Amino acid sequence: MKENLTRYAYWQFRDFLRERAIALLLVGLLLGFMMIAPVRAMMGPNIDAVAARRIVIMVLPQIVFIAAFIVFNGIISTDRKMGYYRFLFSKPVGIPAYYAQHFVVYFVGFVAVFAVLLGVFSVAVVPFNPIWTLAYCALVYLSLGGIAFFISSLFRYDWAILAAVYLGSALANAVWADRTGWRMVIRDMLPPMHKLSPAMNDLINFGTLDMRAVAWLLGYSALFFVAGMVVLWRRPIG
Amino acid sequence: MIELNNATKIYRSLFGHSVRAVEEFSLQVAEGEVLGIAGPNGAGKSTLLSLLLGYLRPTSGRVLIRGLEPRSFVEKNGIGYLSELMTIKPNWKAEEALIRFATLAAIPPADVSSRVNAVIDELGIGEHRDKKIKAMSKGNLQRLGVAQALLRDEQVLILDEPTHGLDPVWTQRFRGIVEGLRRPGRTIIIASHNLDELQRLADRVAIIDHGRLQRLVQTGYDQATDTGGTYRISVVAGAQHVKEMFPAAVDNGEGEFELTFPSIIELNAAIGRLIGGGVLVAGVVPARSVLEQQFREAVGDKS
Numbered sequence: 001m002k003e004n005l006t007r008y009a010y011w012q013f014r015d016f017l018r019e020r021a022i023a024l025l026l027v028g029l030l031l032g033f034m035m036i037a038p039v040r041a042m043m044g045p046n047i048d049a050v051a052a053r054r055i056v057i058m059v060l061p062q063i064v065f066i067a068a069f070i071v072f073n074g075i076i077s078t079d080r081k082m083g084y085y086r087f088l089f090s091k092p093v094g095i096p097a098y099y100a101q102h103f104v105v106y107f108v109g110f111v112a113v114f115a116v117l118l119g120v121f122s123v124a125v126v127p128f129n130p131i132w133t134l135a136y137c138a139l140v141y142l143s144l145g146g147i148a149f150f151i152s153s154l155f156r157y158d159w160a161i162l163a164a165v166y167l168g169s170a171l172a173n174a175v176w177a178d179r180t181g182w183r184m185v186i187r188d189m190l191p192p193m194h195k196l197s198p199a200m201n202d203l204i205n206f207g208t209l210d211m212r213a214v215a216w217l218l219g220y221s222a223l224f225f226v227a228g229m230v231v232l233w234r235r236p237i238g
Numbered sequence: 239m240i241e242l243n244n245a246t247k248i249y250r251s252l253f254g255h256s257v258r259a260v261e262e263f264s265l266q267v268a269e270g271e272v273l274g275i276a277g278p279n280g281a282g283k284s285t286l287l288s289l290l291l292g293y294l295r296p297t298s299g300r301v302l303i304r305g306l307e308p309r310s311f312v313e314k315n316g317i318g319y320l321s322e323l324m325t326i327k328p329n330w331k332a333e334e335a336l337i338r339f340a341t342l343a344a345i346p347p348a349d350v351s352s353r354v355n356a357v358i359d360e361l362g363i364g365e366h367r368d369k370k371i372k373a374m375s376k377g378n379l380q381r382l383g384v385a386q387a388l389l390r391d392e393q394v395l396i397l398d399e400p401t402h403g404l405d406p407v408w409t410q411r412f413r414g415i416v417e418g419l420r421r422p423g424r425t426i427i428i429a430s431h432n433l434d435e436l437q438r439l440a441d442r443v444a445i446i447d448h449g450r451l452q453r454l455v456q457t458g459y460d461q462a463t464d465t466g467g468t469y470r471i472s473v474v475a476g477a478q479h480v481k482e483m484f485p486a487a488v489d490n491g492e493g494e495f496e497l498t499f500p501s502i503i504e505l506n507a508a509i510g511r512l513i514g515g516g517v518l519v520a521g522v523v524p525a526r527s528v529l530e531q532q533f534r535e536a537v538g539d540k541s
Contacts, residue, residue, distance in 0.1 A: 002344070004342055004343070005342070007341050007347065008338070011338050011341065083325030084327060086319070086323065087319070087325065087326060087339060087386060088342065089312070090291055090312060090396075091339060091342035091344075092343065093313065093342050236309075238291075238293030
């Protein structure tokens with residue numbers, strides 16, 4: 001990695017704070033409040049650790065998924081669509097390296113935002129050890145990020161395609177869960193989002209992970225991340 | 239230094255429709271040269287510049303900068319580039335944008351501030367440094383674009399419509415800035431609709447139309463290639479003698495005549511005859527510059 005690009009990480013993080021972090025915090029707080037408020041109303045103010053875990057397991061996947069979608073939206077395509085690449089990449093910078101760093105910086109920001117949200121949860125609802133929950137947030141980002149990165153490297157209007165892929169994956173795994181043949185092939189080719197829920201249960205309840213599921217999730221994502229890097233390297237950005 | 243060898247760029251749509259934006263374009267630009275690129279709208283200028291920056295790859299043919307593919311050259315050395323479209327994020331502030339570009343341009347951290355201040359002073363945008371991009375006027379944005387292109391001592395500068403949106407004072411100053419940028423080893427390419435500007439700044443001007451190089455015009459005076467031209471001669475006394483001496487002269491009225499000469503030597507001889515014949519000459523200007531004449535011949539009246 002070139003030194004000038006490493007220094008630019010500071011500015012990429014500032015972009016994350018300006019363009020994504022506030023949206024993530026607002027969405028997280030809004031959804032969290034909408035989902036937790038009725039539970040608190042039912043259970044009263046004395047929520048124990050077991051109940052807190054249940055609440056987190058119920059609320060977190062939806063917030064993390066929406067947050068990941070907000071973060072990935074336009075991660076590469078916006079610069080192409082808006083023409084920002086023109087000034088950025090006339091400088092001595094490798095395009096794939098720039099976006100790989102962008103992905104990593106946004107990952108750090110994503111986890112930081114969830115650390116804040118879980119801190120708010122700990123103060124407002126019940127003290128809660130955030131380590132495994134943050135590990136789950138990191139796993140979601142890394143699992144879904146590869147395909148998002150790839151789609152954004154290819155298409156200018158990536159969010160609609162990304163939403164369709166996630167939806168297709170969710171539907172395929174719900175409808176064709178036990179099917180074999182071509183349906184199984186299609187189901188297995190789509191992002192393995194169905195493996196995220198069991199991972200969250202394992203992490204938050206037991207602090208463990210099914211390493212095969214994690215390997216599948218991260219391997220699938222890494223494959224598409226590399227494909228996205230190849231697209232950035234081979235395909236002209238203009 | 240910069241070599242385009244039969245470079246062709248064809249845009250193809252999903253439905254099989256294709257547009258040949260640049261076609262079999264061959265040209266060599268030397269180190270130390272200022273090359274102008276002129277052409278009507280849609281002639282292929284922007285595509286040509288995108289090829290030089292490696293934002294596009296030629297469909298066939300080759301583009302090399304110092305022996306490297308453009309993208310490799312840019313990633314290794316960088317290019318001072320001013321885009322015709324000022325595509326900078328609207329929520330960045332002017333100074334912030336320059337610091338970001340200076341960082342990406344690999345200016346050492348200790349020098350970033352002084353370089354940024356230097357270009358801010360040179361382009362006179364000091365009072366706008368804290369303004370957001372979206373709040374800046376077109377002219378100030380253009381100056382910011384020029385400033386970011388000058389942050390580093392680049393070997394190659396590509397300026398696309400550099401005076402677009404500038405007021406006459408800054409247009410004049412910009413010409414001075416470009417003159418100051420000339421140095422051995424640096425290549426400057428300026429794409430512009432403004433032929434007068436190219437005539438003043440460039441050593442040669444490539445006239446492009448339909449994606450093809452139509453003509454390559456030397457802008458300075460060269461006796462060997464002097465083909466004369468049409469001149470407007472203004473006289474304040476003895477106007478009646480002009481027609482007598484030059485029956486082909488076109489009388490524009492109010493003491494102005496248009497005369498065509500096969501060379502500048504003939505023009506000078508004619509002025510001598512007029513003065514000797516009692517005509518008081520107040521001014522002589524080309525009706526069209528050599529470049530304008532060549533441009534019109536190459537592309538017609540499309541621009």
